[in-house]
Amino acid sequence: MKQVSLARRAAxxxxxxxxxxxxxxxxxDSGHGFPALFPDLTAAAERALTxxxxxxxxxxxxxxxxxxxxxxxxxxSGDGADVAPDEIMVTNGAKQGIELLCRLLLDEGDSIxxxxxxxxxxxxxxxxxxxxxVEVEQDAEGLxxxxxxxxxxxxKQEGRKPPKFVYNVPDFHNPTGITMSRRRRExxxxxxxxxxxYIVEDSPYRKVRFEGNSEPSLKALDRTKxxxxxxxxxxxxxxxxxxxxxxxxxxxxxxxxxLKADGGTSPLVQRIIVEWCKxxxxxxxxxxxxxxxxxxxxxxxxxxxxxxxxxxxxxxQGGYYVWVTLPRNIDADELAKLAAEAGVTVLAxxxxxxxxxxxxxxSAGPPKNQMRLAYSHSSPEEIDEGIRRLAGALRRCGxxxxxxPIERPVAHSHPTTA
Amino acid sequence: MKQVSLARRAAxxxxxxxxxxxxxxxxxDSGHGFPALFPDLTAAAERALTxxxxxxxxxxxxxxxxxxxxxxxxxxSGDGADVAPDEIMVTNGAKQGIELLCRLLLDEGDSIxxxxxxxxxxxxxxxxxxxxxVEVEQDAEGLxxxxxxxxxxxxKQEGRKPPKFVYNVPDFHNPTGITMSRRRRExxxxxxxxxxxYIVEDSPYRKVRFEGNSEPSLKALDRTKxxxxxxxxxxxxxxxxxxxxxxxxxxxxxxxxxLKADGGTSPLVQRIIVEWCKxxxxxxxxxxxxxxxxxxxxxxxxxxxxxxxxxxxxxxQGGYYVWVTLPRNIDADELAKLAAEAGVTVLAxxxxxxxxxxxxxxSAGPPKNQMRLAYSHSSPEEIDEGIRRLAGALRRCGxxxxxxPIERPVAHSHPTTA
Numbered sequence: 001m002k003q004v005s006l007a008r009r010a011a012x013x014x015x016x017x018x019x020x021x022x023x024x025x026x027x028x029d030s031g032h033g034f035p036a037l038f039p040d041l042t043a044a045a046e047r048a049l050t051x052x053x054x055x056x057x058x059x060x061x062x063x064x065x066x067x068x069x070x071x072x073x074x075x076x077s078g079d080g081a082d083v084a085p086d087e088i089m090v091t092n093g094a095k096q097g098i099e100l101l102c103r104l105l106l107d108e109g110d111s112i113x114x115x116x117x118x119x120x121x122x123x124x125x126x127x128x129x130x131x132x133x134v135e136v137e138q139d140a141e142g143l144x145x146x147x148x149x150x151x152x153x154x155x156k157q158e159g160r161k162p163p164k165f166v167y168n169v170p171d172f173h174n175p176t177g178i179t180m181s182r183r184r185r186e187x188x189x190x191x192x193x194x195x196x197x198y199i200v201e202d203s204p205y206r207k208v209r210f211e212g213n214s215e216p217s218l219k220a221l222d223r224t225k226x227x228x229x230x231x232x233x234x235x236x237x238x239x240x241x242x243x244x245x246x247x248x249x250x251x252x253x254x255x256x257x258x259l260k261a262d263g264g265t266s267p268l269v270q271r272i273i274v275e276w277c278k279x280x281x282x283x284x285x286x287x288x289x290x291x292x293x294x295x296x297x298x299x300x301x302x303x304x305x306x307x308x309x310x311x312x313x314x315x316x317q318g319g320y321y322v323w324v325t326l327p328r329n330i331d332a333d334e335l336a337k338l339a340a341e342a343g344v345t346v347l348a349x350x351x352x353x354x355x356x357x358x359x360x361x362x363s364a365g366p367p368k369n370q371m372r373l374a375y376s377h378s379s380p381e382e383i384d385e386g387i388r389r390l391a392g393a394l395r396r397c398g399x400x401x402x403x404x405p406i407e408r409p410v411a412h413s414h415p416t417t418a
Numbered sequence: 419m420k421q422v423s424l425a426r427r428a429a430x431x432x433x434x435x436x437x438x439x440x441x442x443x444x445x446x447d448s449g450h451g452f453p454a455l456f457p458d459l460t461a462a463a464e465r466a467l468t469x470x471x472x473x474x475x476x477x478x479x480x481x482x483x484x485x486x487x488x489x490x491x492x493x494x495s496g497d498g499a500d501v502a503p504d505e506i507m508v509t510n511g512a513k514q515g516i517e518l519l520c521r522l523l524l525d526e527g528d529s530i531x532x533x534x535x536x537x538x539x540x541x542x543x544x545x546x547x548x549x550x551x552v553e554v555e556q557d558a559e560g561l562x563x564x565x566x567x568x569x570x571x572x573x574k575q576e577g578r579k580p581p582k583f584v585y586n587v588p589d590f591h592n593p594t595g596i597t598m599s600r601r602r603r604e605x606x607x608x609x610x611x612x613x614x615x616y617i618v619e620d621s622p623y624r625k626v627r628f629e630g631n632s633e634p635s636l637k638a639l640d641r642t643k644x645x646x647x648x649x650x651x652x653x654x655x656x657x658x659x660x661x662x663x664x665x666x667x668x669x670x671x672x673x674x675x676x677l678k679a680d681g682g683t684s685p686l687v688q689r690i691i692v693e694w695c696k697x698x699x700x701x702x703x704x705x706x707x708x709x710x711x712x713x714x715x716x717x718x719x720x721x722x723x724x725x726x727x728x729x730x731x732x733x734x735q736g737g738y739y740v741w742v743t744l745p746r747n748i749d750a751d752e753l754a755k756l757a758a759e760a761g762v763t764v765l766a767x768x769x770x771x772x773x774x775x776x777x778x779x780x781s782a783g784p785p786k787n788q789m790r791l792a793y794s795h796s797s798p799e800e801i802d803e804g805i806r807r808l809a810g811a812l813r814r815c816g817x818x819x820x821x822x823p824i825e826r827p828v829a830h831s832h833p834t835t836a
Contacts, residue, residue, distance in 0.1 A: 030477070038475040045463040057456040057656035059448070092510055093681040103546075125679045128521075234681070238475035242684040261543045263511040263652070266660040266687055 022343030026386035029336075029345040031174070031235070031320050032377035037292055038238045039285055044275035052271050060267030062257040064090025064245070068270045071277055072231065072245055079206075080220035081229065083247045089257060090265045094204055094232040094244035098122055098167075100256045101200055101228055101246070102129045105164050113166040115143055116361045117352030117370070119174045119202065122167065126354065133354040134163050135361040142180030143168055145187035152195050165198035165228075170218055172205040172319025175352045175372035179317060182215045189221055199227045204235040207286055209318035210294035225249050233273055235320065236282075236289060241269050290318075296375040296383060297322065303387035304373075308394060320376040323349075326369040330397055335371065338393035344386040347372045440761030444804035447763040449592070449653070449738050450795035455710055456656050457703055462693035470689050478685030480675040482508025482663070486688045489695055490649065490663055497624075498638035499647065501665045507675060508683045512622055512650040512662035516540055516585075518674045519618055519646055519664070520547045523582050531584040533561055534779045535770030535788070537592045537620065540585065544772065551772040552581050553779040560598030561586055563605035570613050583616035583646075588636055590623040590737025593770050593790035597735060600633045607639055617645045622653040625704055627736035628712035643667050651691055653738065654700075654707060659687050708736075714793040714801060715740065721805035722791075726812060738794035741767075744787040748815055753789065756811035762804040765790045 048056045055065075063069065069085040076083045091097045102125060106112075111132035114122075126133070134155070136148045143166075152162060166188065170180040180188075192199050201218040219229040225248075232244035243265065246253065276282075297315070300322055304313050312325040326332060332348035339346050349370025353360065360366060373390075375383060466474045473483075481487065487503040494501045509515045520543060524530075529550035532540075544551070552573070554566045561584075570580060584606065588598040598606075610617050619636040637647040643666075650662035661683065664671065694700075715733070718740055722731050730743040744750060750766035757764050767788025771778065778784060791808075793801060 032476055035472040035476065038471055040467075041475075042464055042467045045467055046460055049458075049460045049463055053456055054453040055658075057459075057658040058450055058453065059652075059657040092683075096680045099679055121679070121681075124676065128677065128679075234477075239477040239681070240473075240475040240685045242681060258542065259546065261513055261517055261539070261546075263513045263539075263657070263660060265510075266684060267658045269684060269687065 022389065024343070025340070026344045026378055026382050026389065028373040028375070028378065028386055028390075029347045030377060031239075031374050033235070033239055034292060034296070034376055034379070036379075037289055039276060039281060041238075041272055041276055044272045044279065047275045048268055048271040052275075056268040056271045058267065060264040060270065062089075062260060062264055063253070064088070064265055065267055065270040065274060067274045067278075068243075069245075071274060072247075076217075076219070076229070076231075076247060079214075080216050081222075081247070083219070083229075087247055087250055087253065089246050089248075089253045089260070090270060091244045091246060091260070092262065092265050093234060093239075093242045094202060094230040095121065095125070096260075097228075097230045097244055097246045098125050098200070098202070100259055101165070102126065102131070103259045104252060104256050105198060106131055107164075110161075111163045113148065113163045113168075113197070114354050115168060115173070115176075116354070117175055117349060117366070118167065118354055119169055120347070120352045122202070123352075123354050126167070131164075135353075135355055137361065138173065138176060138178055140178065141184050142170060142173065142178050143184060143188060145184050145191060148188075149191055152191065156195075162195040163197055165200050166192060167200045167202065168218075169202045169205075170215070171203055172208065172316050172321075174205075174319070175321055175347075175349070176323040177314050177316025177319055177321055179212075179215060185215060185218055185221055189218065189223070189227070192226055193224050197226070200230065201227055202230045204230075204232045205319035206231075207236050208289060208293055208320070210290055210297065212317045219247060228252075236286060237273070237276075241273060242266075243269055243273060293318075293320070293376060295380060296378070299380045299383045300373060300375040300387065303384050307387050307391035310394075320374050322373050322375065324371050324373060325367075326371065326394070328369055330394065331368045332371040333368070335390075335393060335397045338397055339390050342389040342393045344389040344393070346390065440807065442761070443758070444762045444796055444800050444807065446791040446793070446796065446804055446808075447765045448795060449657075449792050451653070451657055452710060452714070452794055452797070454797075455707055457694060457699060459656075459690055459694055462690045462697065465693045466686055466689040470693075474686040474689045476685065478682040478688065480507075480678060480682055481671070482506070482683055483685055483688040483692060485692045485696075486661075487663075489692060490665075494635075494637070494647070494649070494665060497632075498634050499640075499665070501637070501647075505665055505668055505671065507664050507666075507671045507678070508688060509662045509664060509678070510680065510683050511652060511657075511660045512620060512648040513539065513543070514678075515646075515648045515662055515664045516543050516618070516620070518677055519583070520544065520549070521677045522670060522674050523616060524549055525582075528579075529581045531566065531581045531586075531615070532772050533586060533591070533594075534772070534784070535593055535767060536585065536772055537587055538765070538770045540620070541770075541772050544585075549582075553771075553773055555779065556591065556594060556596055558596065559602050560588060560591065560596050561602060561606060563602050563609060566606075567609055570609065574613075580613040581615055583618050584610060585618045585620065586636075587620045587623075588633070589621055590626065590734050590739075592623075592737070593739055593765070593767070594741045595732050595734025595737055595739055597630075597633060603633060603636055603639055607636065607641075607645070610644055611642050615644070618648065619645055620648045622648075622650045623737040624649075625654050626707060626711055626738070628708055628715065630735045637665060646670075654704060655691070655694075659691060660684075661687055661691060711736075711738070711794060713798060714796070717798045717801045718791060718793040718805065721802050725805050725809035728812075738792050740791050740793065742789050742791060743785075744789065744812070746787055748812065749786045750789040751786070753808075753811055753815045756815055757808050760807040760811045762807040762811070764808065 069088040073083050073085045106129045113134045116135035137144045219227045228248040314323040336348045350366045353366035487506040491501050491503045524547045531552045534553035555562045637645045646666040732741040754766045768784045771784035
């Protein structure tokens with residue numbers, strides 16, 4: 001009867017829903033954007049395809065449209081990172097930036113530093129370069145530089161070369177939502193400089209801040225030009241644009257441009273973005289994005305507290321995700337399967353660990369009781385409904401008999417170090 | 419005085435020209451499209467950004483928009499190659515297709531077969547995979563399969579593994595403009611099957627045919643599913659779209675999709691193409707493209723015969739380029755420099771040879787007296803002016819004193835085998 005009741009409730013949300021079952025699946029598993037937030041790009045596209053037609057339909061330049069790079073440089077400089085247009089290269093989304101950096105920097109036998117957990121889409125890209133992972137924990141201040149220092153010292157004592165770069169998402173980390181403190185940022189830069197490592201700062205969510213003050217970006221604090229900053233228009237404007245960028249050293253960008261053998265990133269889409277931004281749309285849009293996703297976050301956190309009181313939730317100050325630690329006896333991979341059957345998709349935390357077996361930071365393998373929930377894509381009503389479905393799945397999950405209390409998680413300062 | 423006279427003549431072509439010198443450079447070096455041929459995509463973009471906004475601004479699927487793949491499959495099937503939508507993967511231009519195929523197929527120590535000369539942009543992509551090149555000549559029927567067979571037999575006798583794939587542009591070859599005959603296509607497929615090689619059929623110009631009948635594509639003749647067909651919207655519609663595709667075996671495409679870690683090709687641009695094609699624009703547009711580039715080709719060939727009678731010209735039945743063989747005492751690299759000074763850019767033929775030093779098909783290295791001229795980008799008036807400038811540069815090139823006749827090339831059946 002529960003299923004029918006859920007379906008009925010869900011039926012009020014969408015008229016296109018099947019008459020039986022749970023209705024359309026609610027996706028908490030993806031970092032998709034909320035459709036109602038997508039900007040109106042029709043005027044910008046009209047200009048791009050008329051006034052700028054000879055530019056937008058022709059081959060573009062390898063580094064990317066100059067006006068777009070100027071706009072990015074000005075925006076980054078306004079954010080404290082003094083970057084010139086020729087220190088920027090436009091890419092097909094930030095993911096292409098990750099891949100190009102790997103192609104530029106990685107040699108056989110190289111290792112890189114990643115947080116445990118880390119952005120799960122980056123893991124197969126790194127793996128495709130046969131890289132070794134050096135995992136490092138986070139706490140409430142982000143990447144634990146003291147532990148990283150210990151690891152780097154040990155590697156040195158063992159006569160092993162230092163990792164080639166540190167990959168991190170310092171603002172509203174994916175998946176944990178944690179923002180790195182300023183002192184940790186400075187410590188990381190000092191470590192990178194001392195050990196001859198590059199830093200790859202992946203920063204898609206930086207402007208999606210709901211509250212609190214920004215810390216300076218790693219790029220802004222960089223004195224040694226060893227930081228590559230990855231930006232994107234996906235999370236603030238729309239993922240379908242597939243436009244990102246790398247800011248870094250001129251000489252290294254020049255080499256990456258040779259590796260970027262795709263005929264250039266679409267000048268049409270670049271021009272649409274430039275025209276839309278130059279028309280002054282971004283500030284009000286950014287405020288709307290921040291306000292809307294803040295509501296989504298609050299709705300999801302409240303629904304979790306109401307429906308999954310046994311879960312420990314990291315409440316982020318921005319970004320797209322909440323990171324949830326479940327009671328120890330819950331296997332999030334099993335929960336994800338049951339949840340999908342109940343009409344809500346989630347990503348088990350185990351997917352976010354680069355090292356799965358022996359050699360993992362956690363000797364027993366990644367924790368099994370974590371999951372990432374994206375509040376970005378779904379409407380507030382869908383968030384409520386999705387969390388209800390998830391709670392229903394949790395009740396059917398693992399060892400908990402109906403009605404019996406589920407074991408509470410052990411208290412700890414931060415779920416990611418559990 | 420000649421320079422001033424050229425500048426005056428050029429000044430009639432464009433109002434934005436400097437008052438002195440030769441006026442804006444005329445680019446015969448690039449396969450850019452003729453701007454006046456670019457389609458009007460405003461209505462398609464309007465639909466894409468309104469009706470399809472939730473699709474076009476969201477993340478797209480890895481294989482590409484289903485409707486676009488259905489359209490491509492129907493078009494290819496209509497052209498004799500029976501391909502299903504799930505045998506197609508959309509890419510960021512055909513160049514990304516080349517790179518993904520390299521990542522999928524090439525292992526350490528592998529070799530590939532390329533024509534000498536071959537598409538020059540593909541060379542650095544192949545080189546970045548540390549591949550060895552097996553060069554093969556062309557004649558008027560295209561890739562010389564008899565010579566390739568001899569080479570493959572020799573490799574086998576030497577105990578070396580066969581090349582992993584044959585890369586070729588069988589229709590209006592880049593740079594030579596040659597179209598492969600049907601019997602050569604069948605011989606190549608037979609050779610590939612016998613020696614366990616894949617074929618990469620790069621086919622950007624297939625629909626840009628001015629006269630004569632199409633030969634079946636290699637994909638259409640393929641019985642073994644060993645052909646990867648690379649297509650693109652760059653040469654028929656507009657390069658700035660950056661949309662191409664790979665047609666090939668499902669299982670291998672599935673593996674390439676894992677390698678294509680760029681967050682998907684822009685669903686916005688894919689939808690613009692689908693809407694424009696579904697509105698029935700393509701047939702008339704294709705005719706216009708064919709008619710216009712035929713005029714460009716004729717204009718360039720006539721201008722070459724008038725101004726550079728000493729040059730031997732391959733007149734292609736389609737595509738974007740003429741391949742020119744100069745008198746033997748002319749170094750086309752030197753000519754290219756002088757031409758650039760005179761306000762016209764050309765690509766020396768040497769750039770189109772994968773092997774430059776020892777091991778090249780031509781023991782003395784690539785021929786020095788060839789060049790590729792693109793007639794695609796320039797207007798008929800610019801073509802006339804560009805060829806005049808080129809002829810002026812040729813007069814100043816190498817050993818020819820003013821007024822003395824330049825040595826004529828030795829007659830040969832085909833310039834590419836000279």
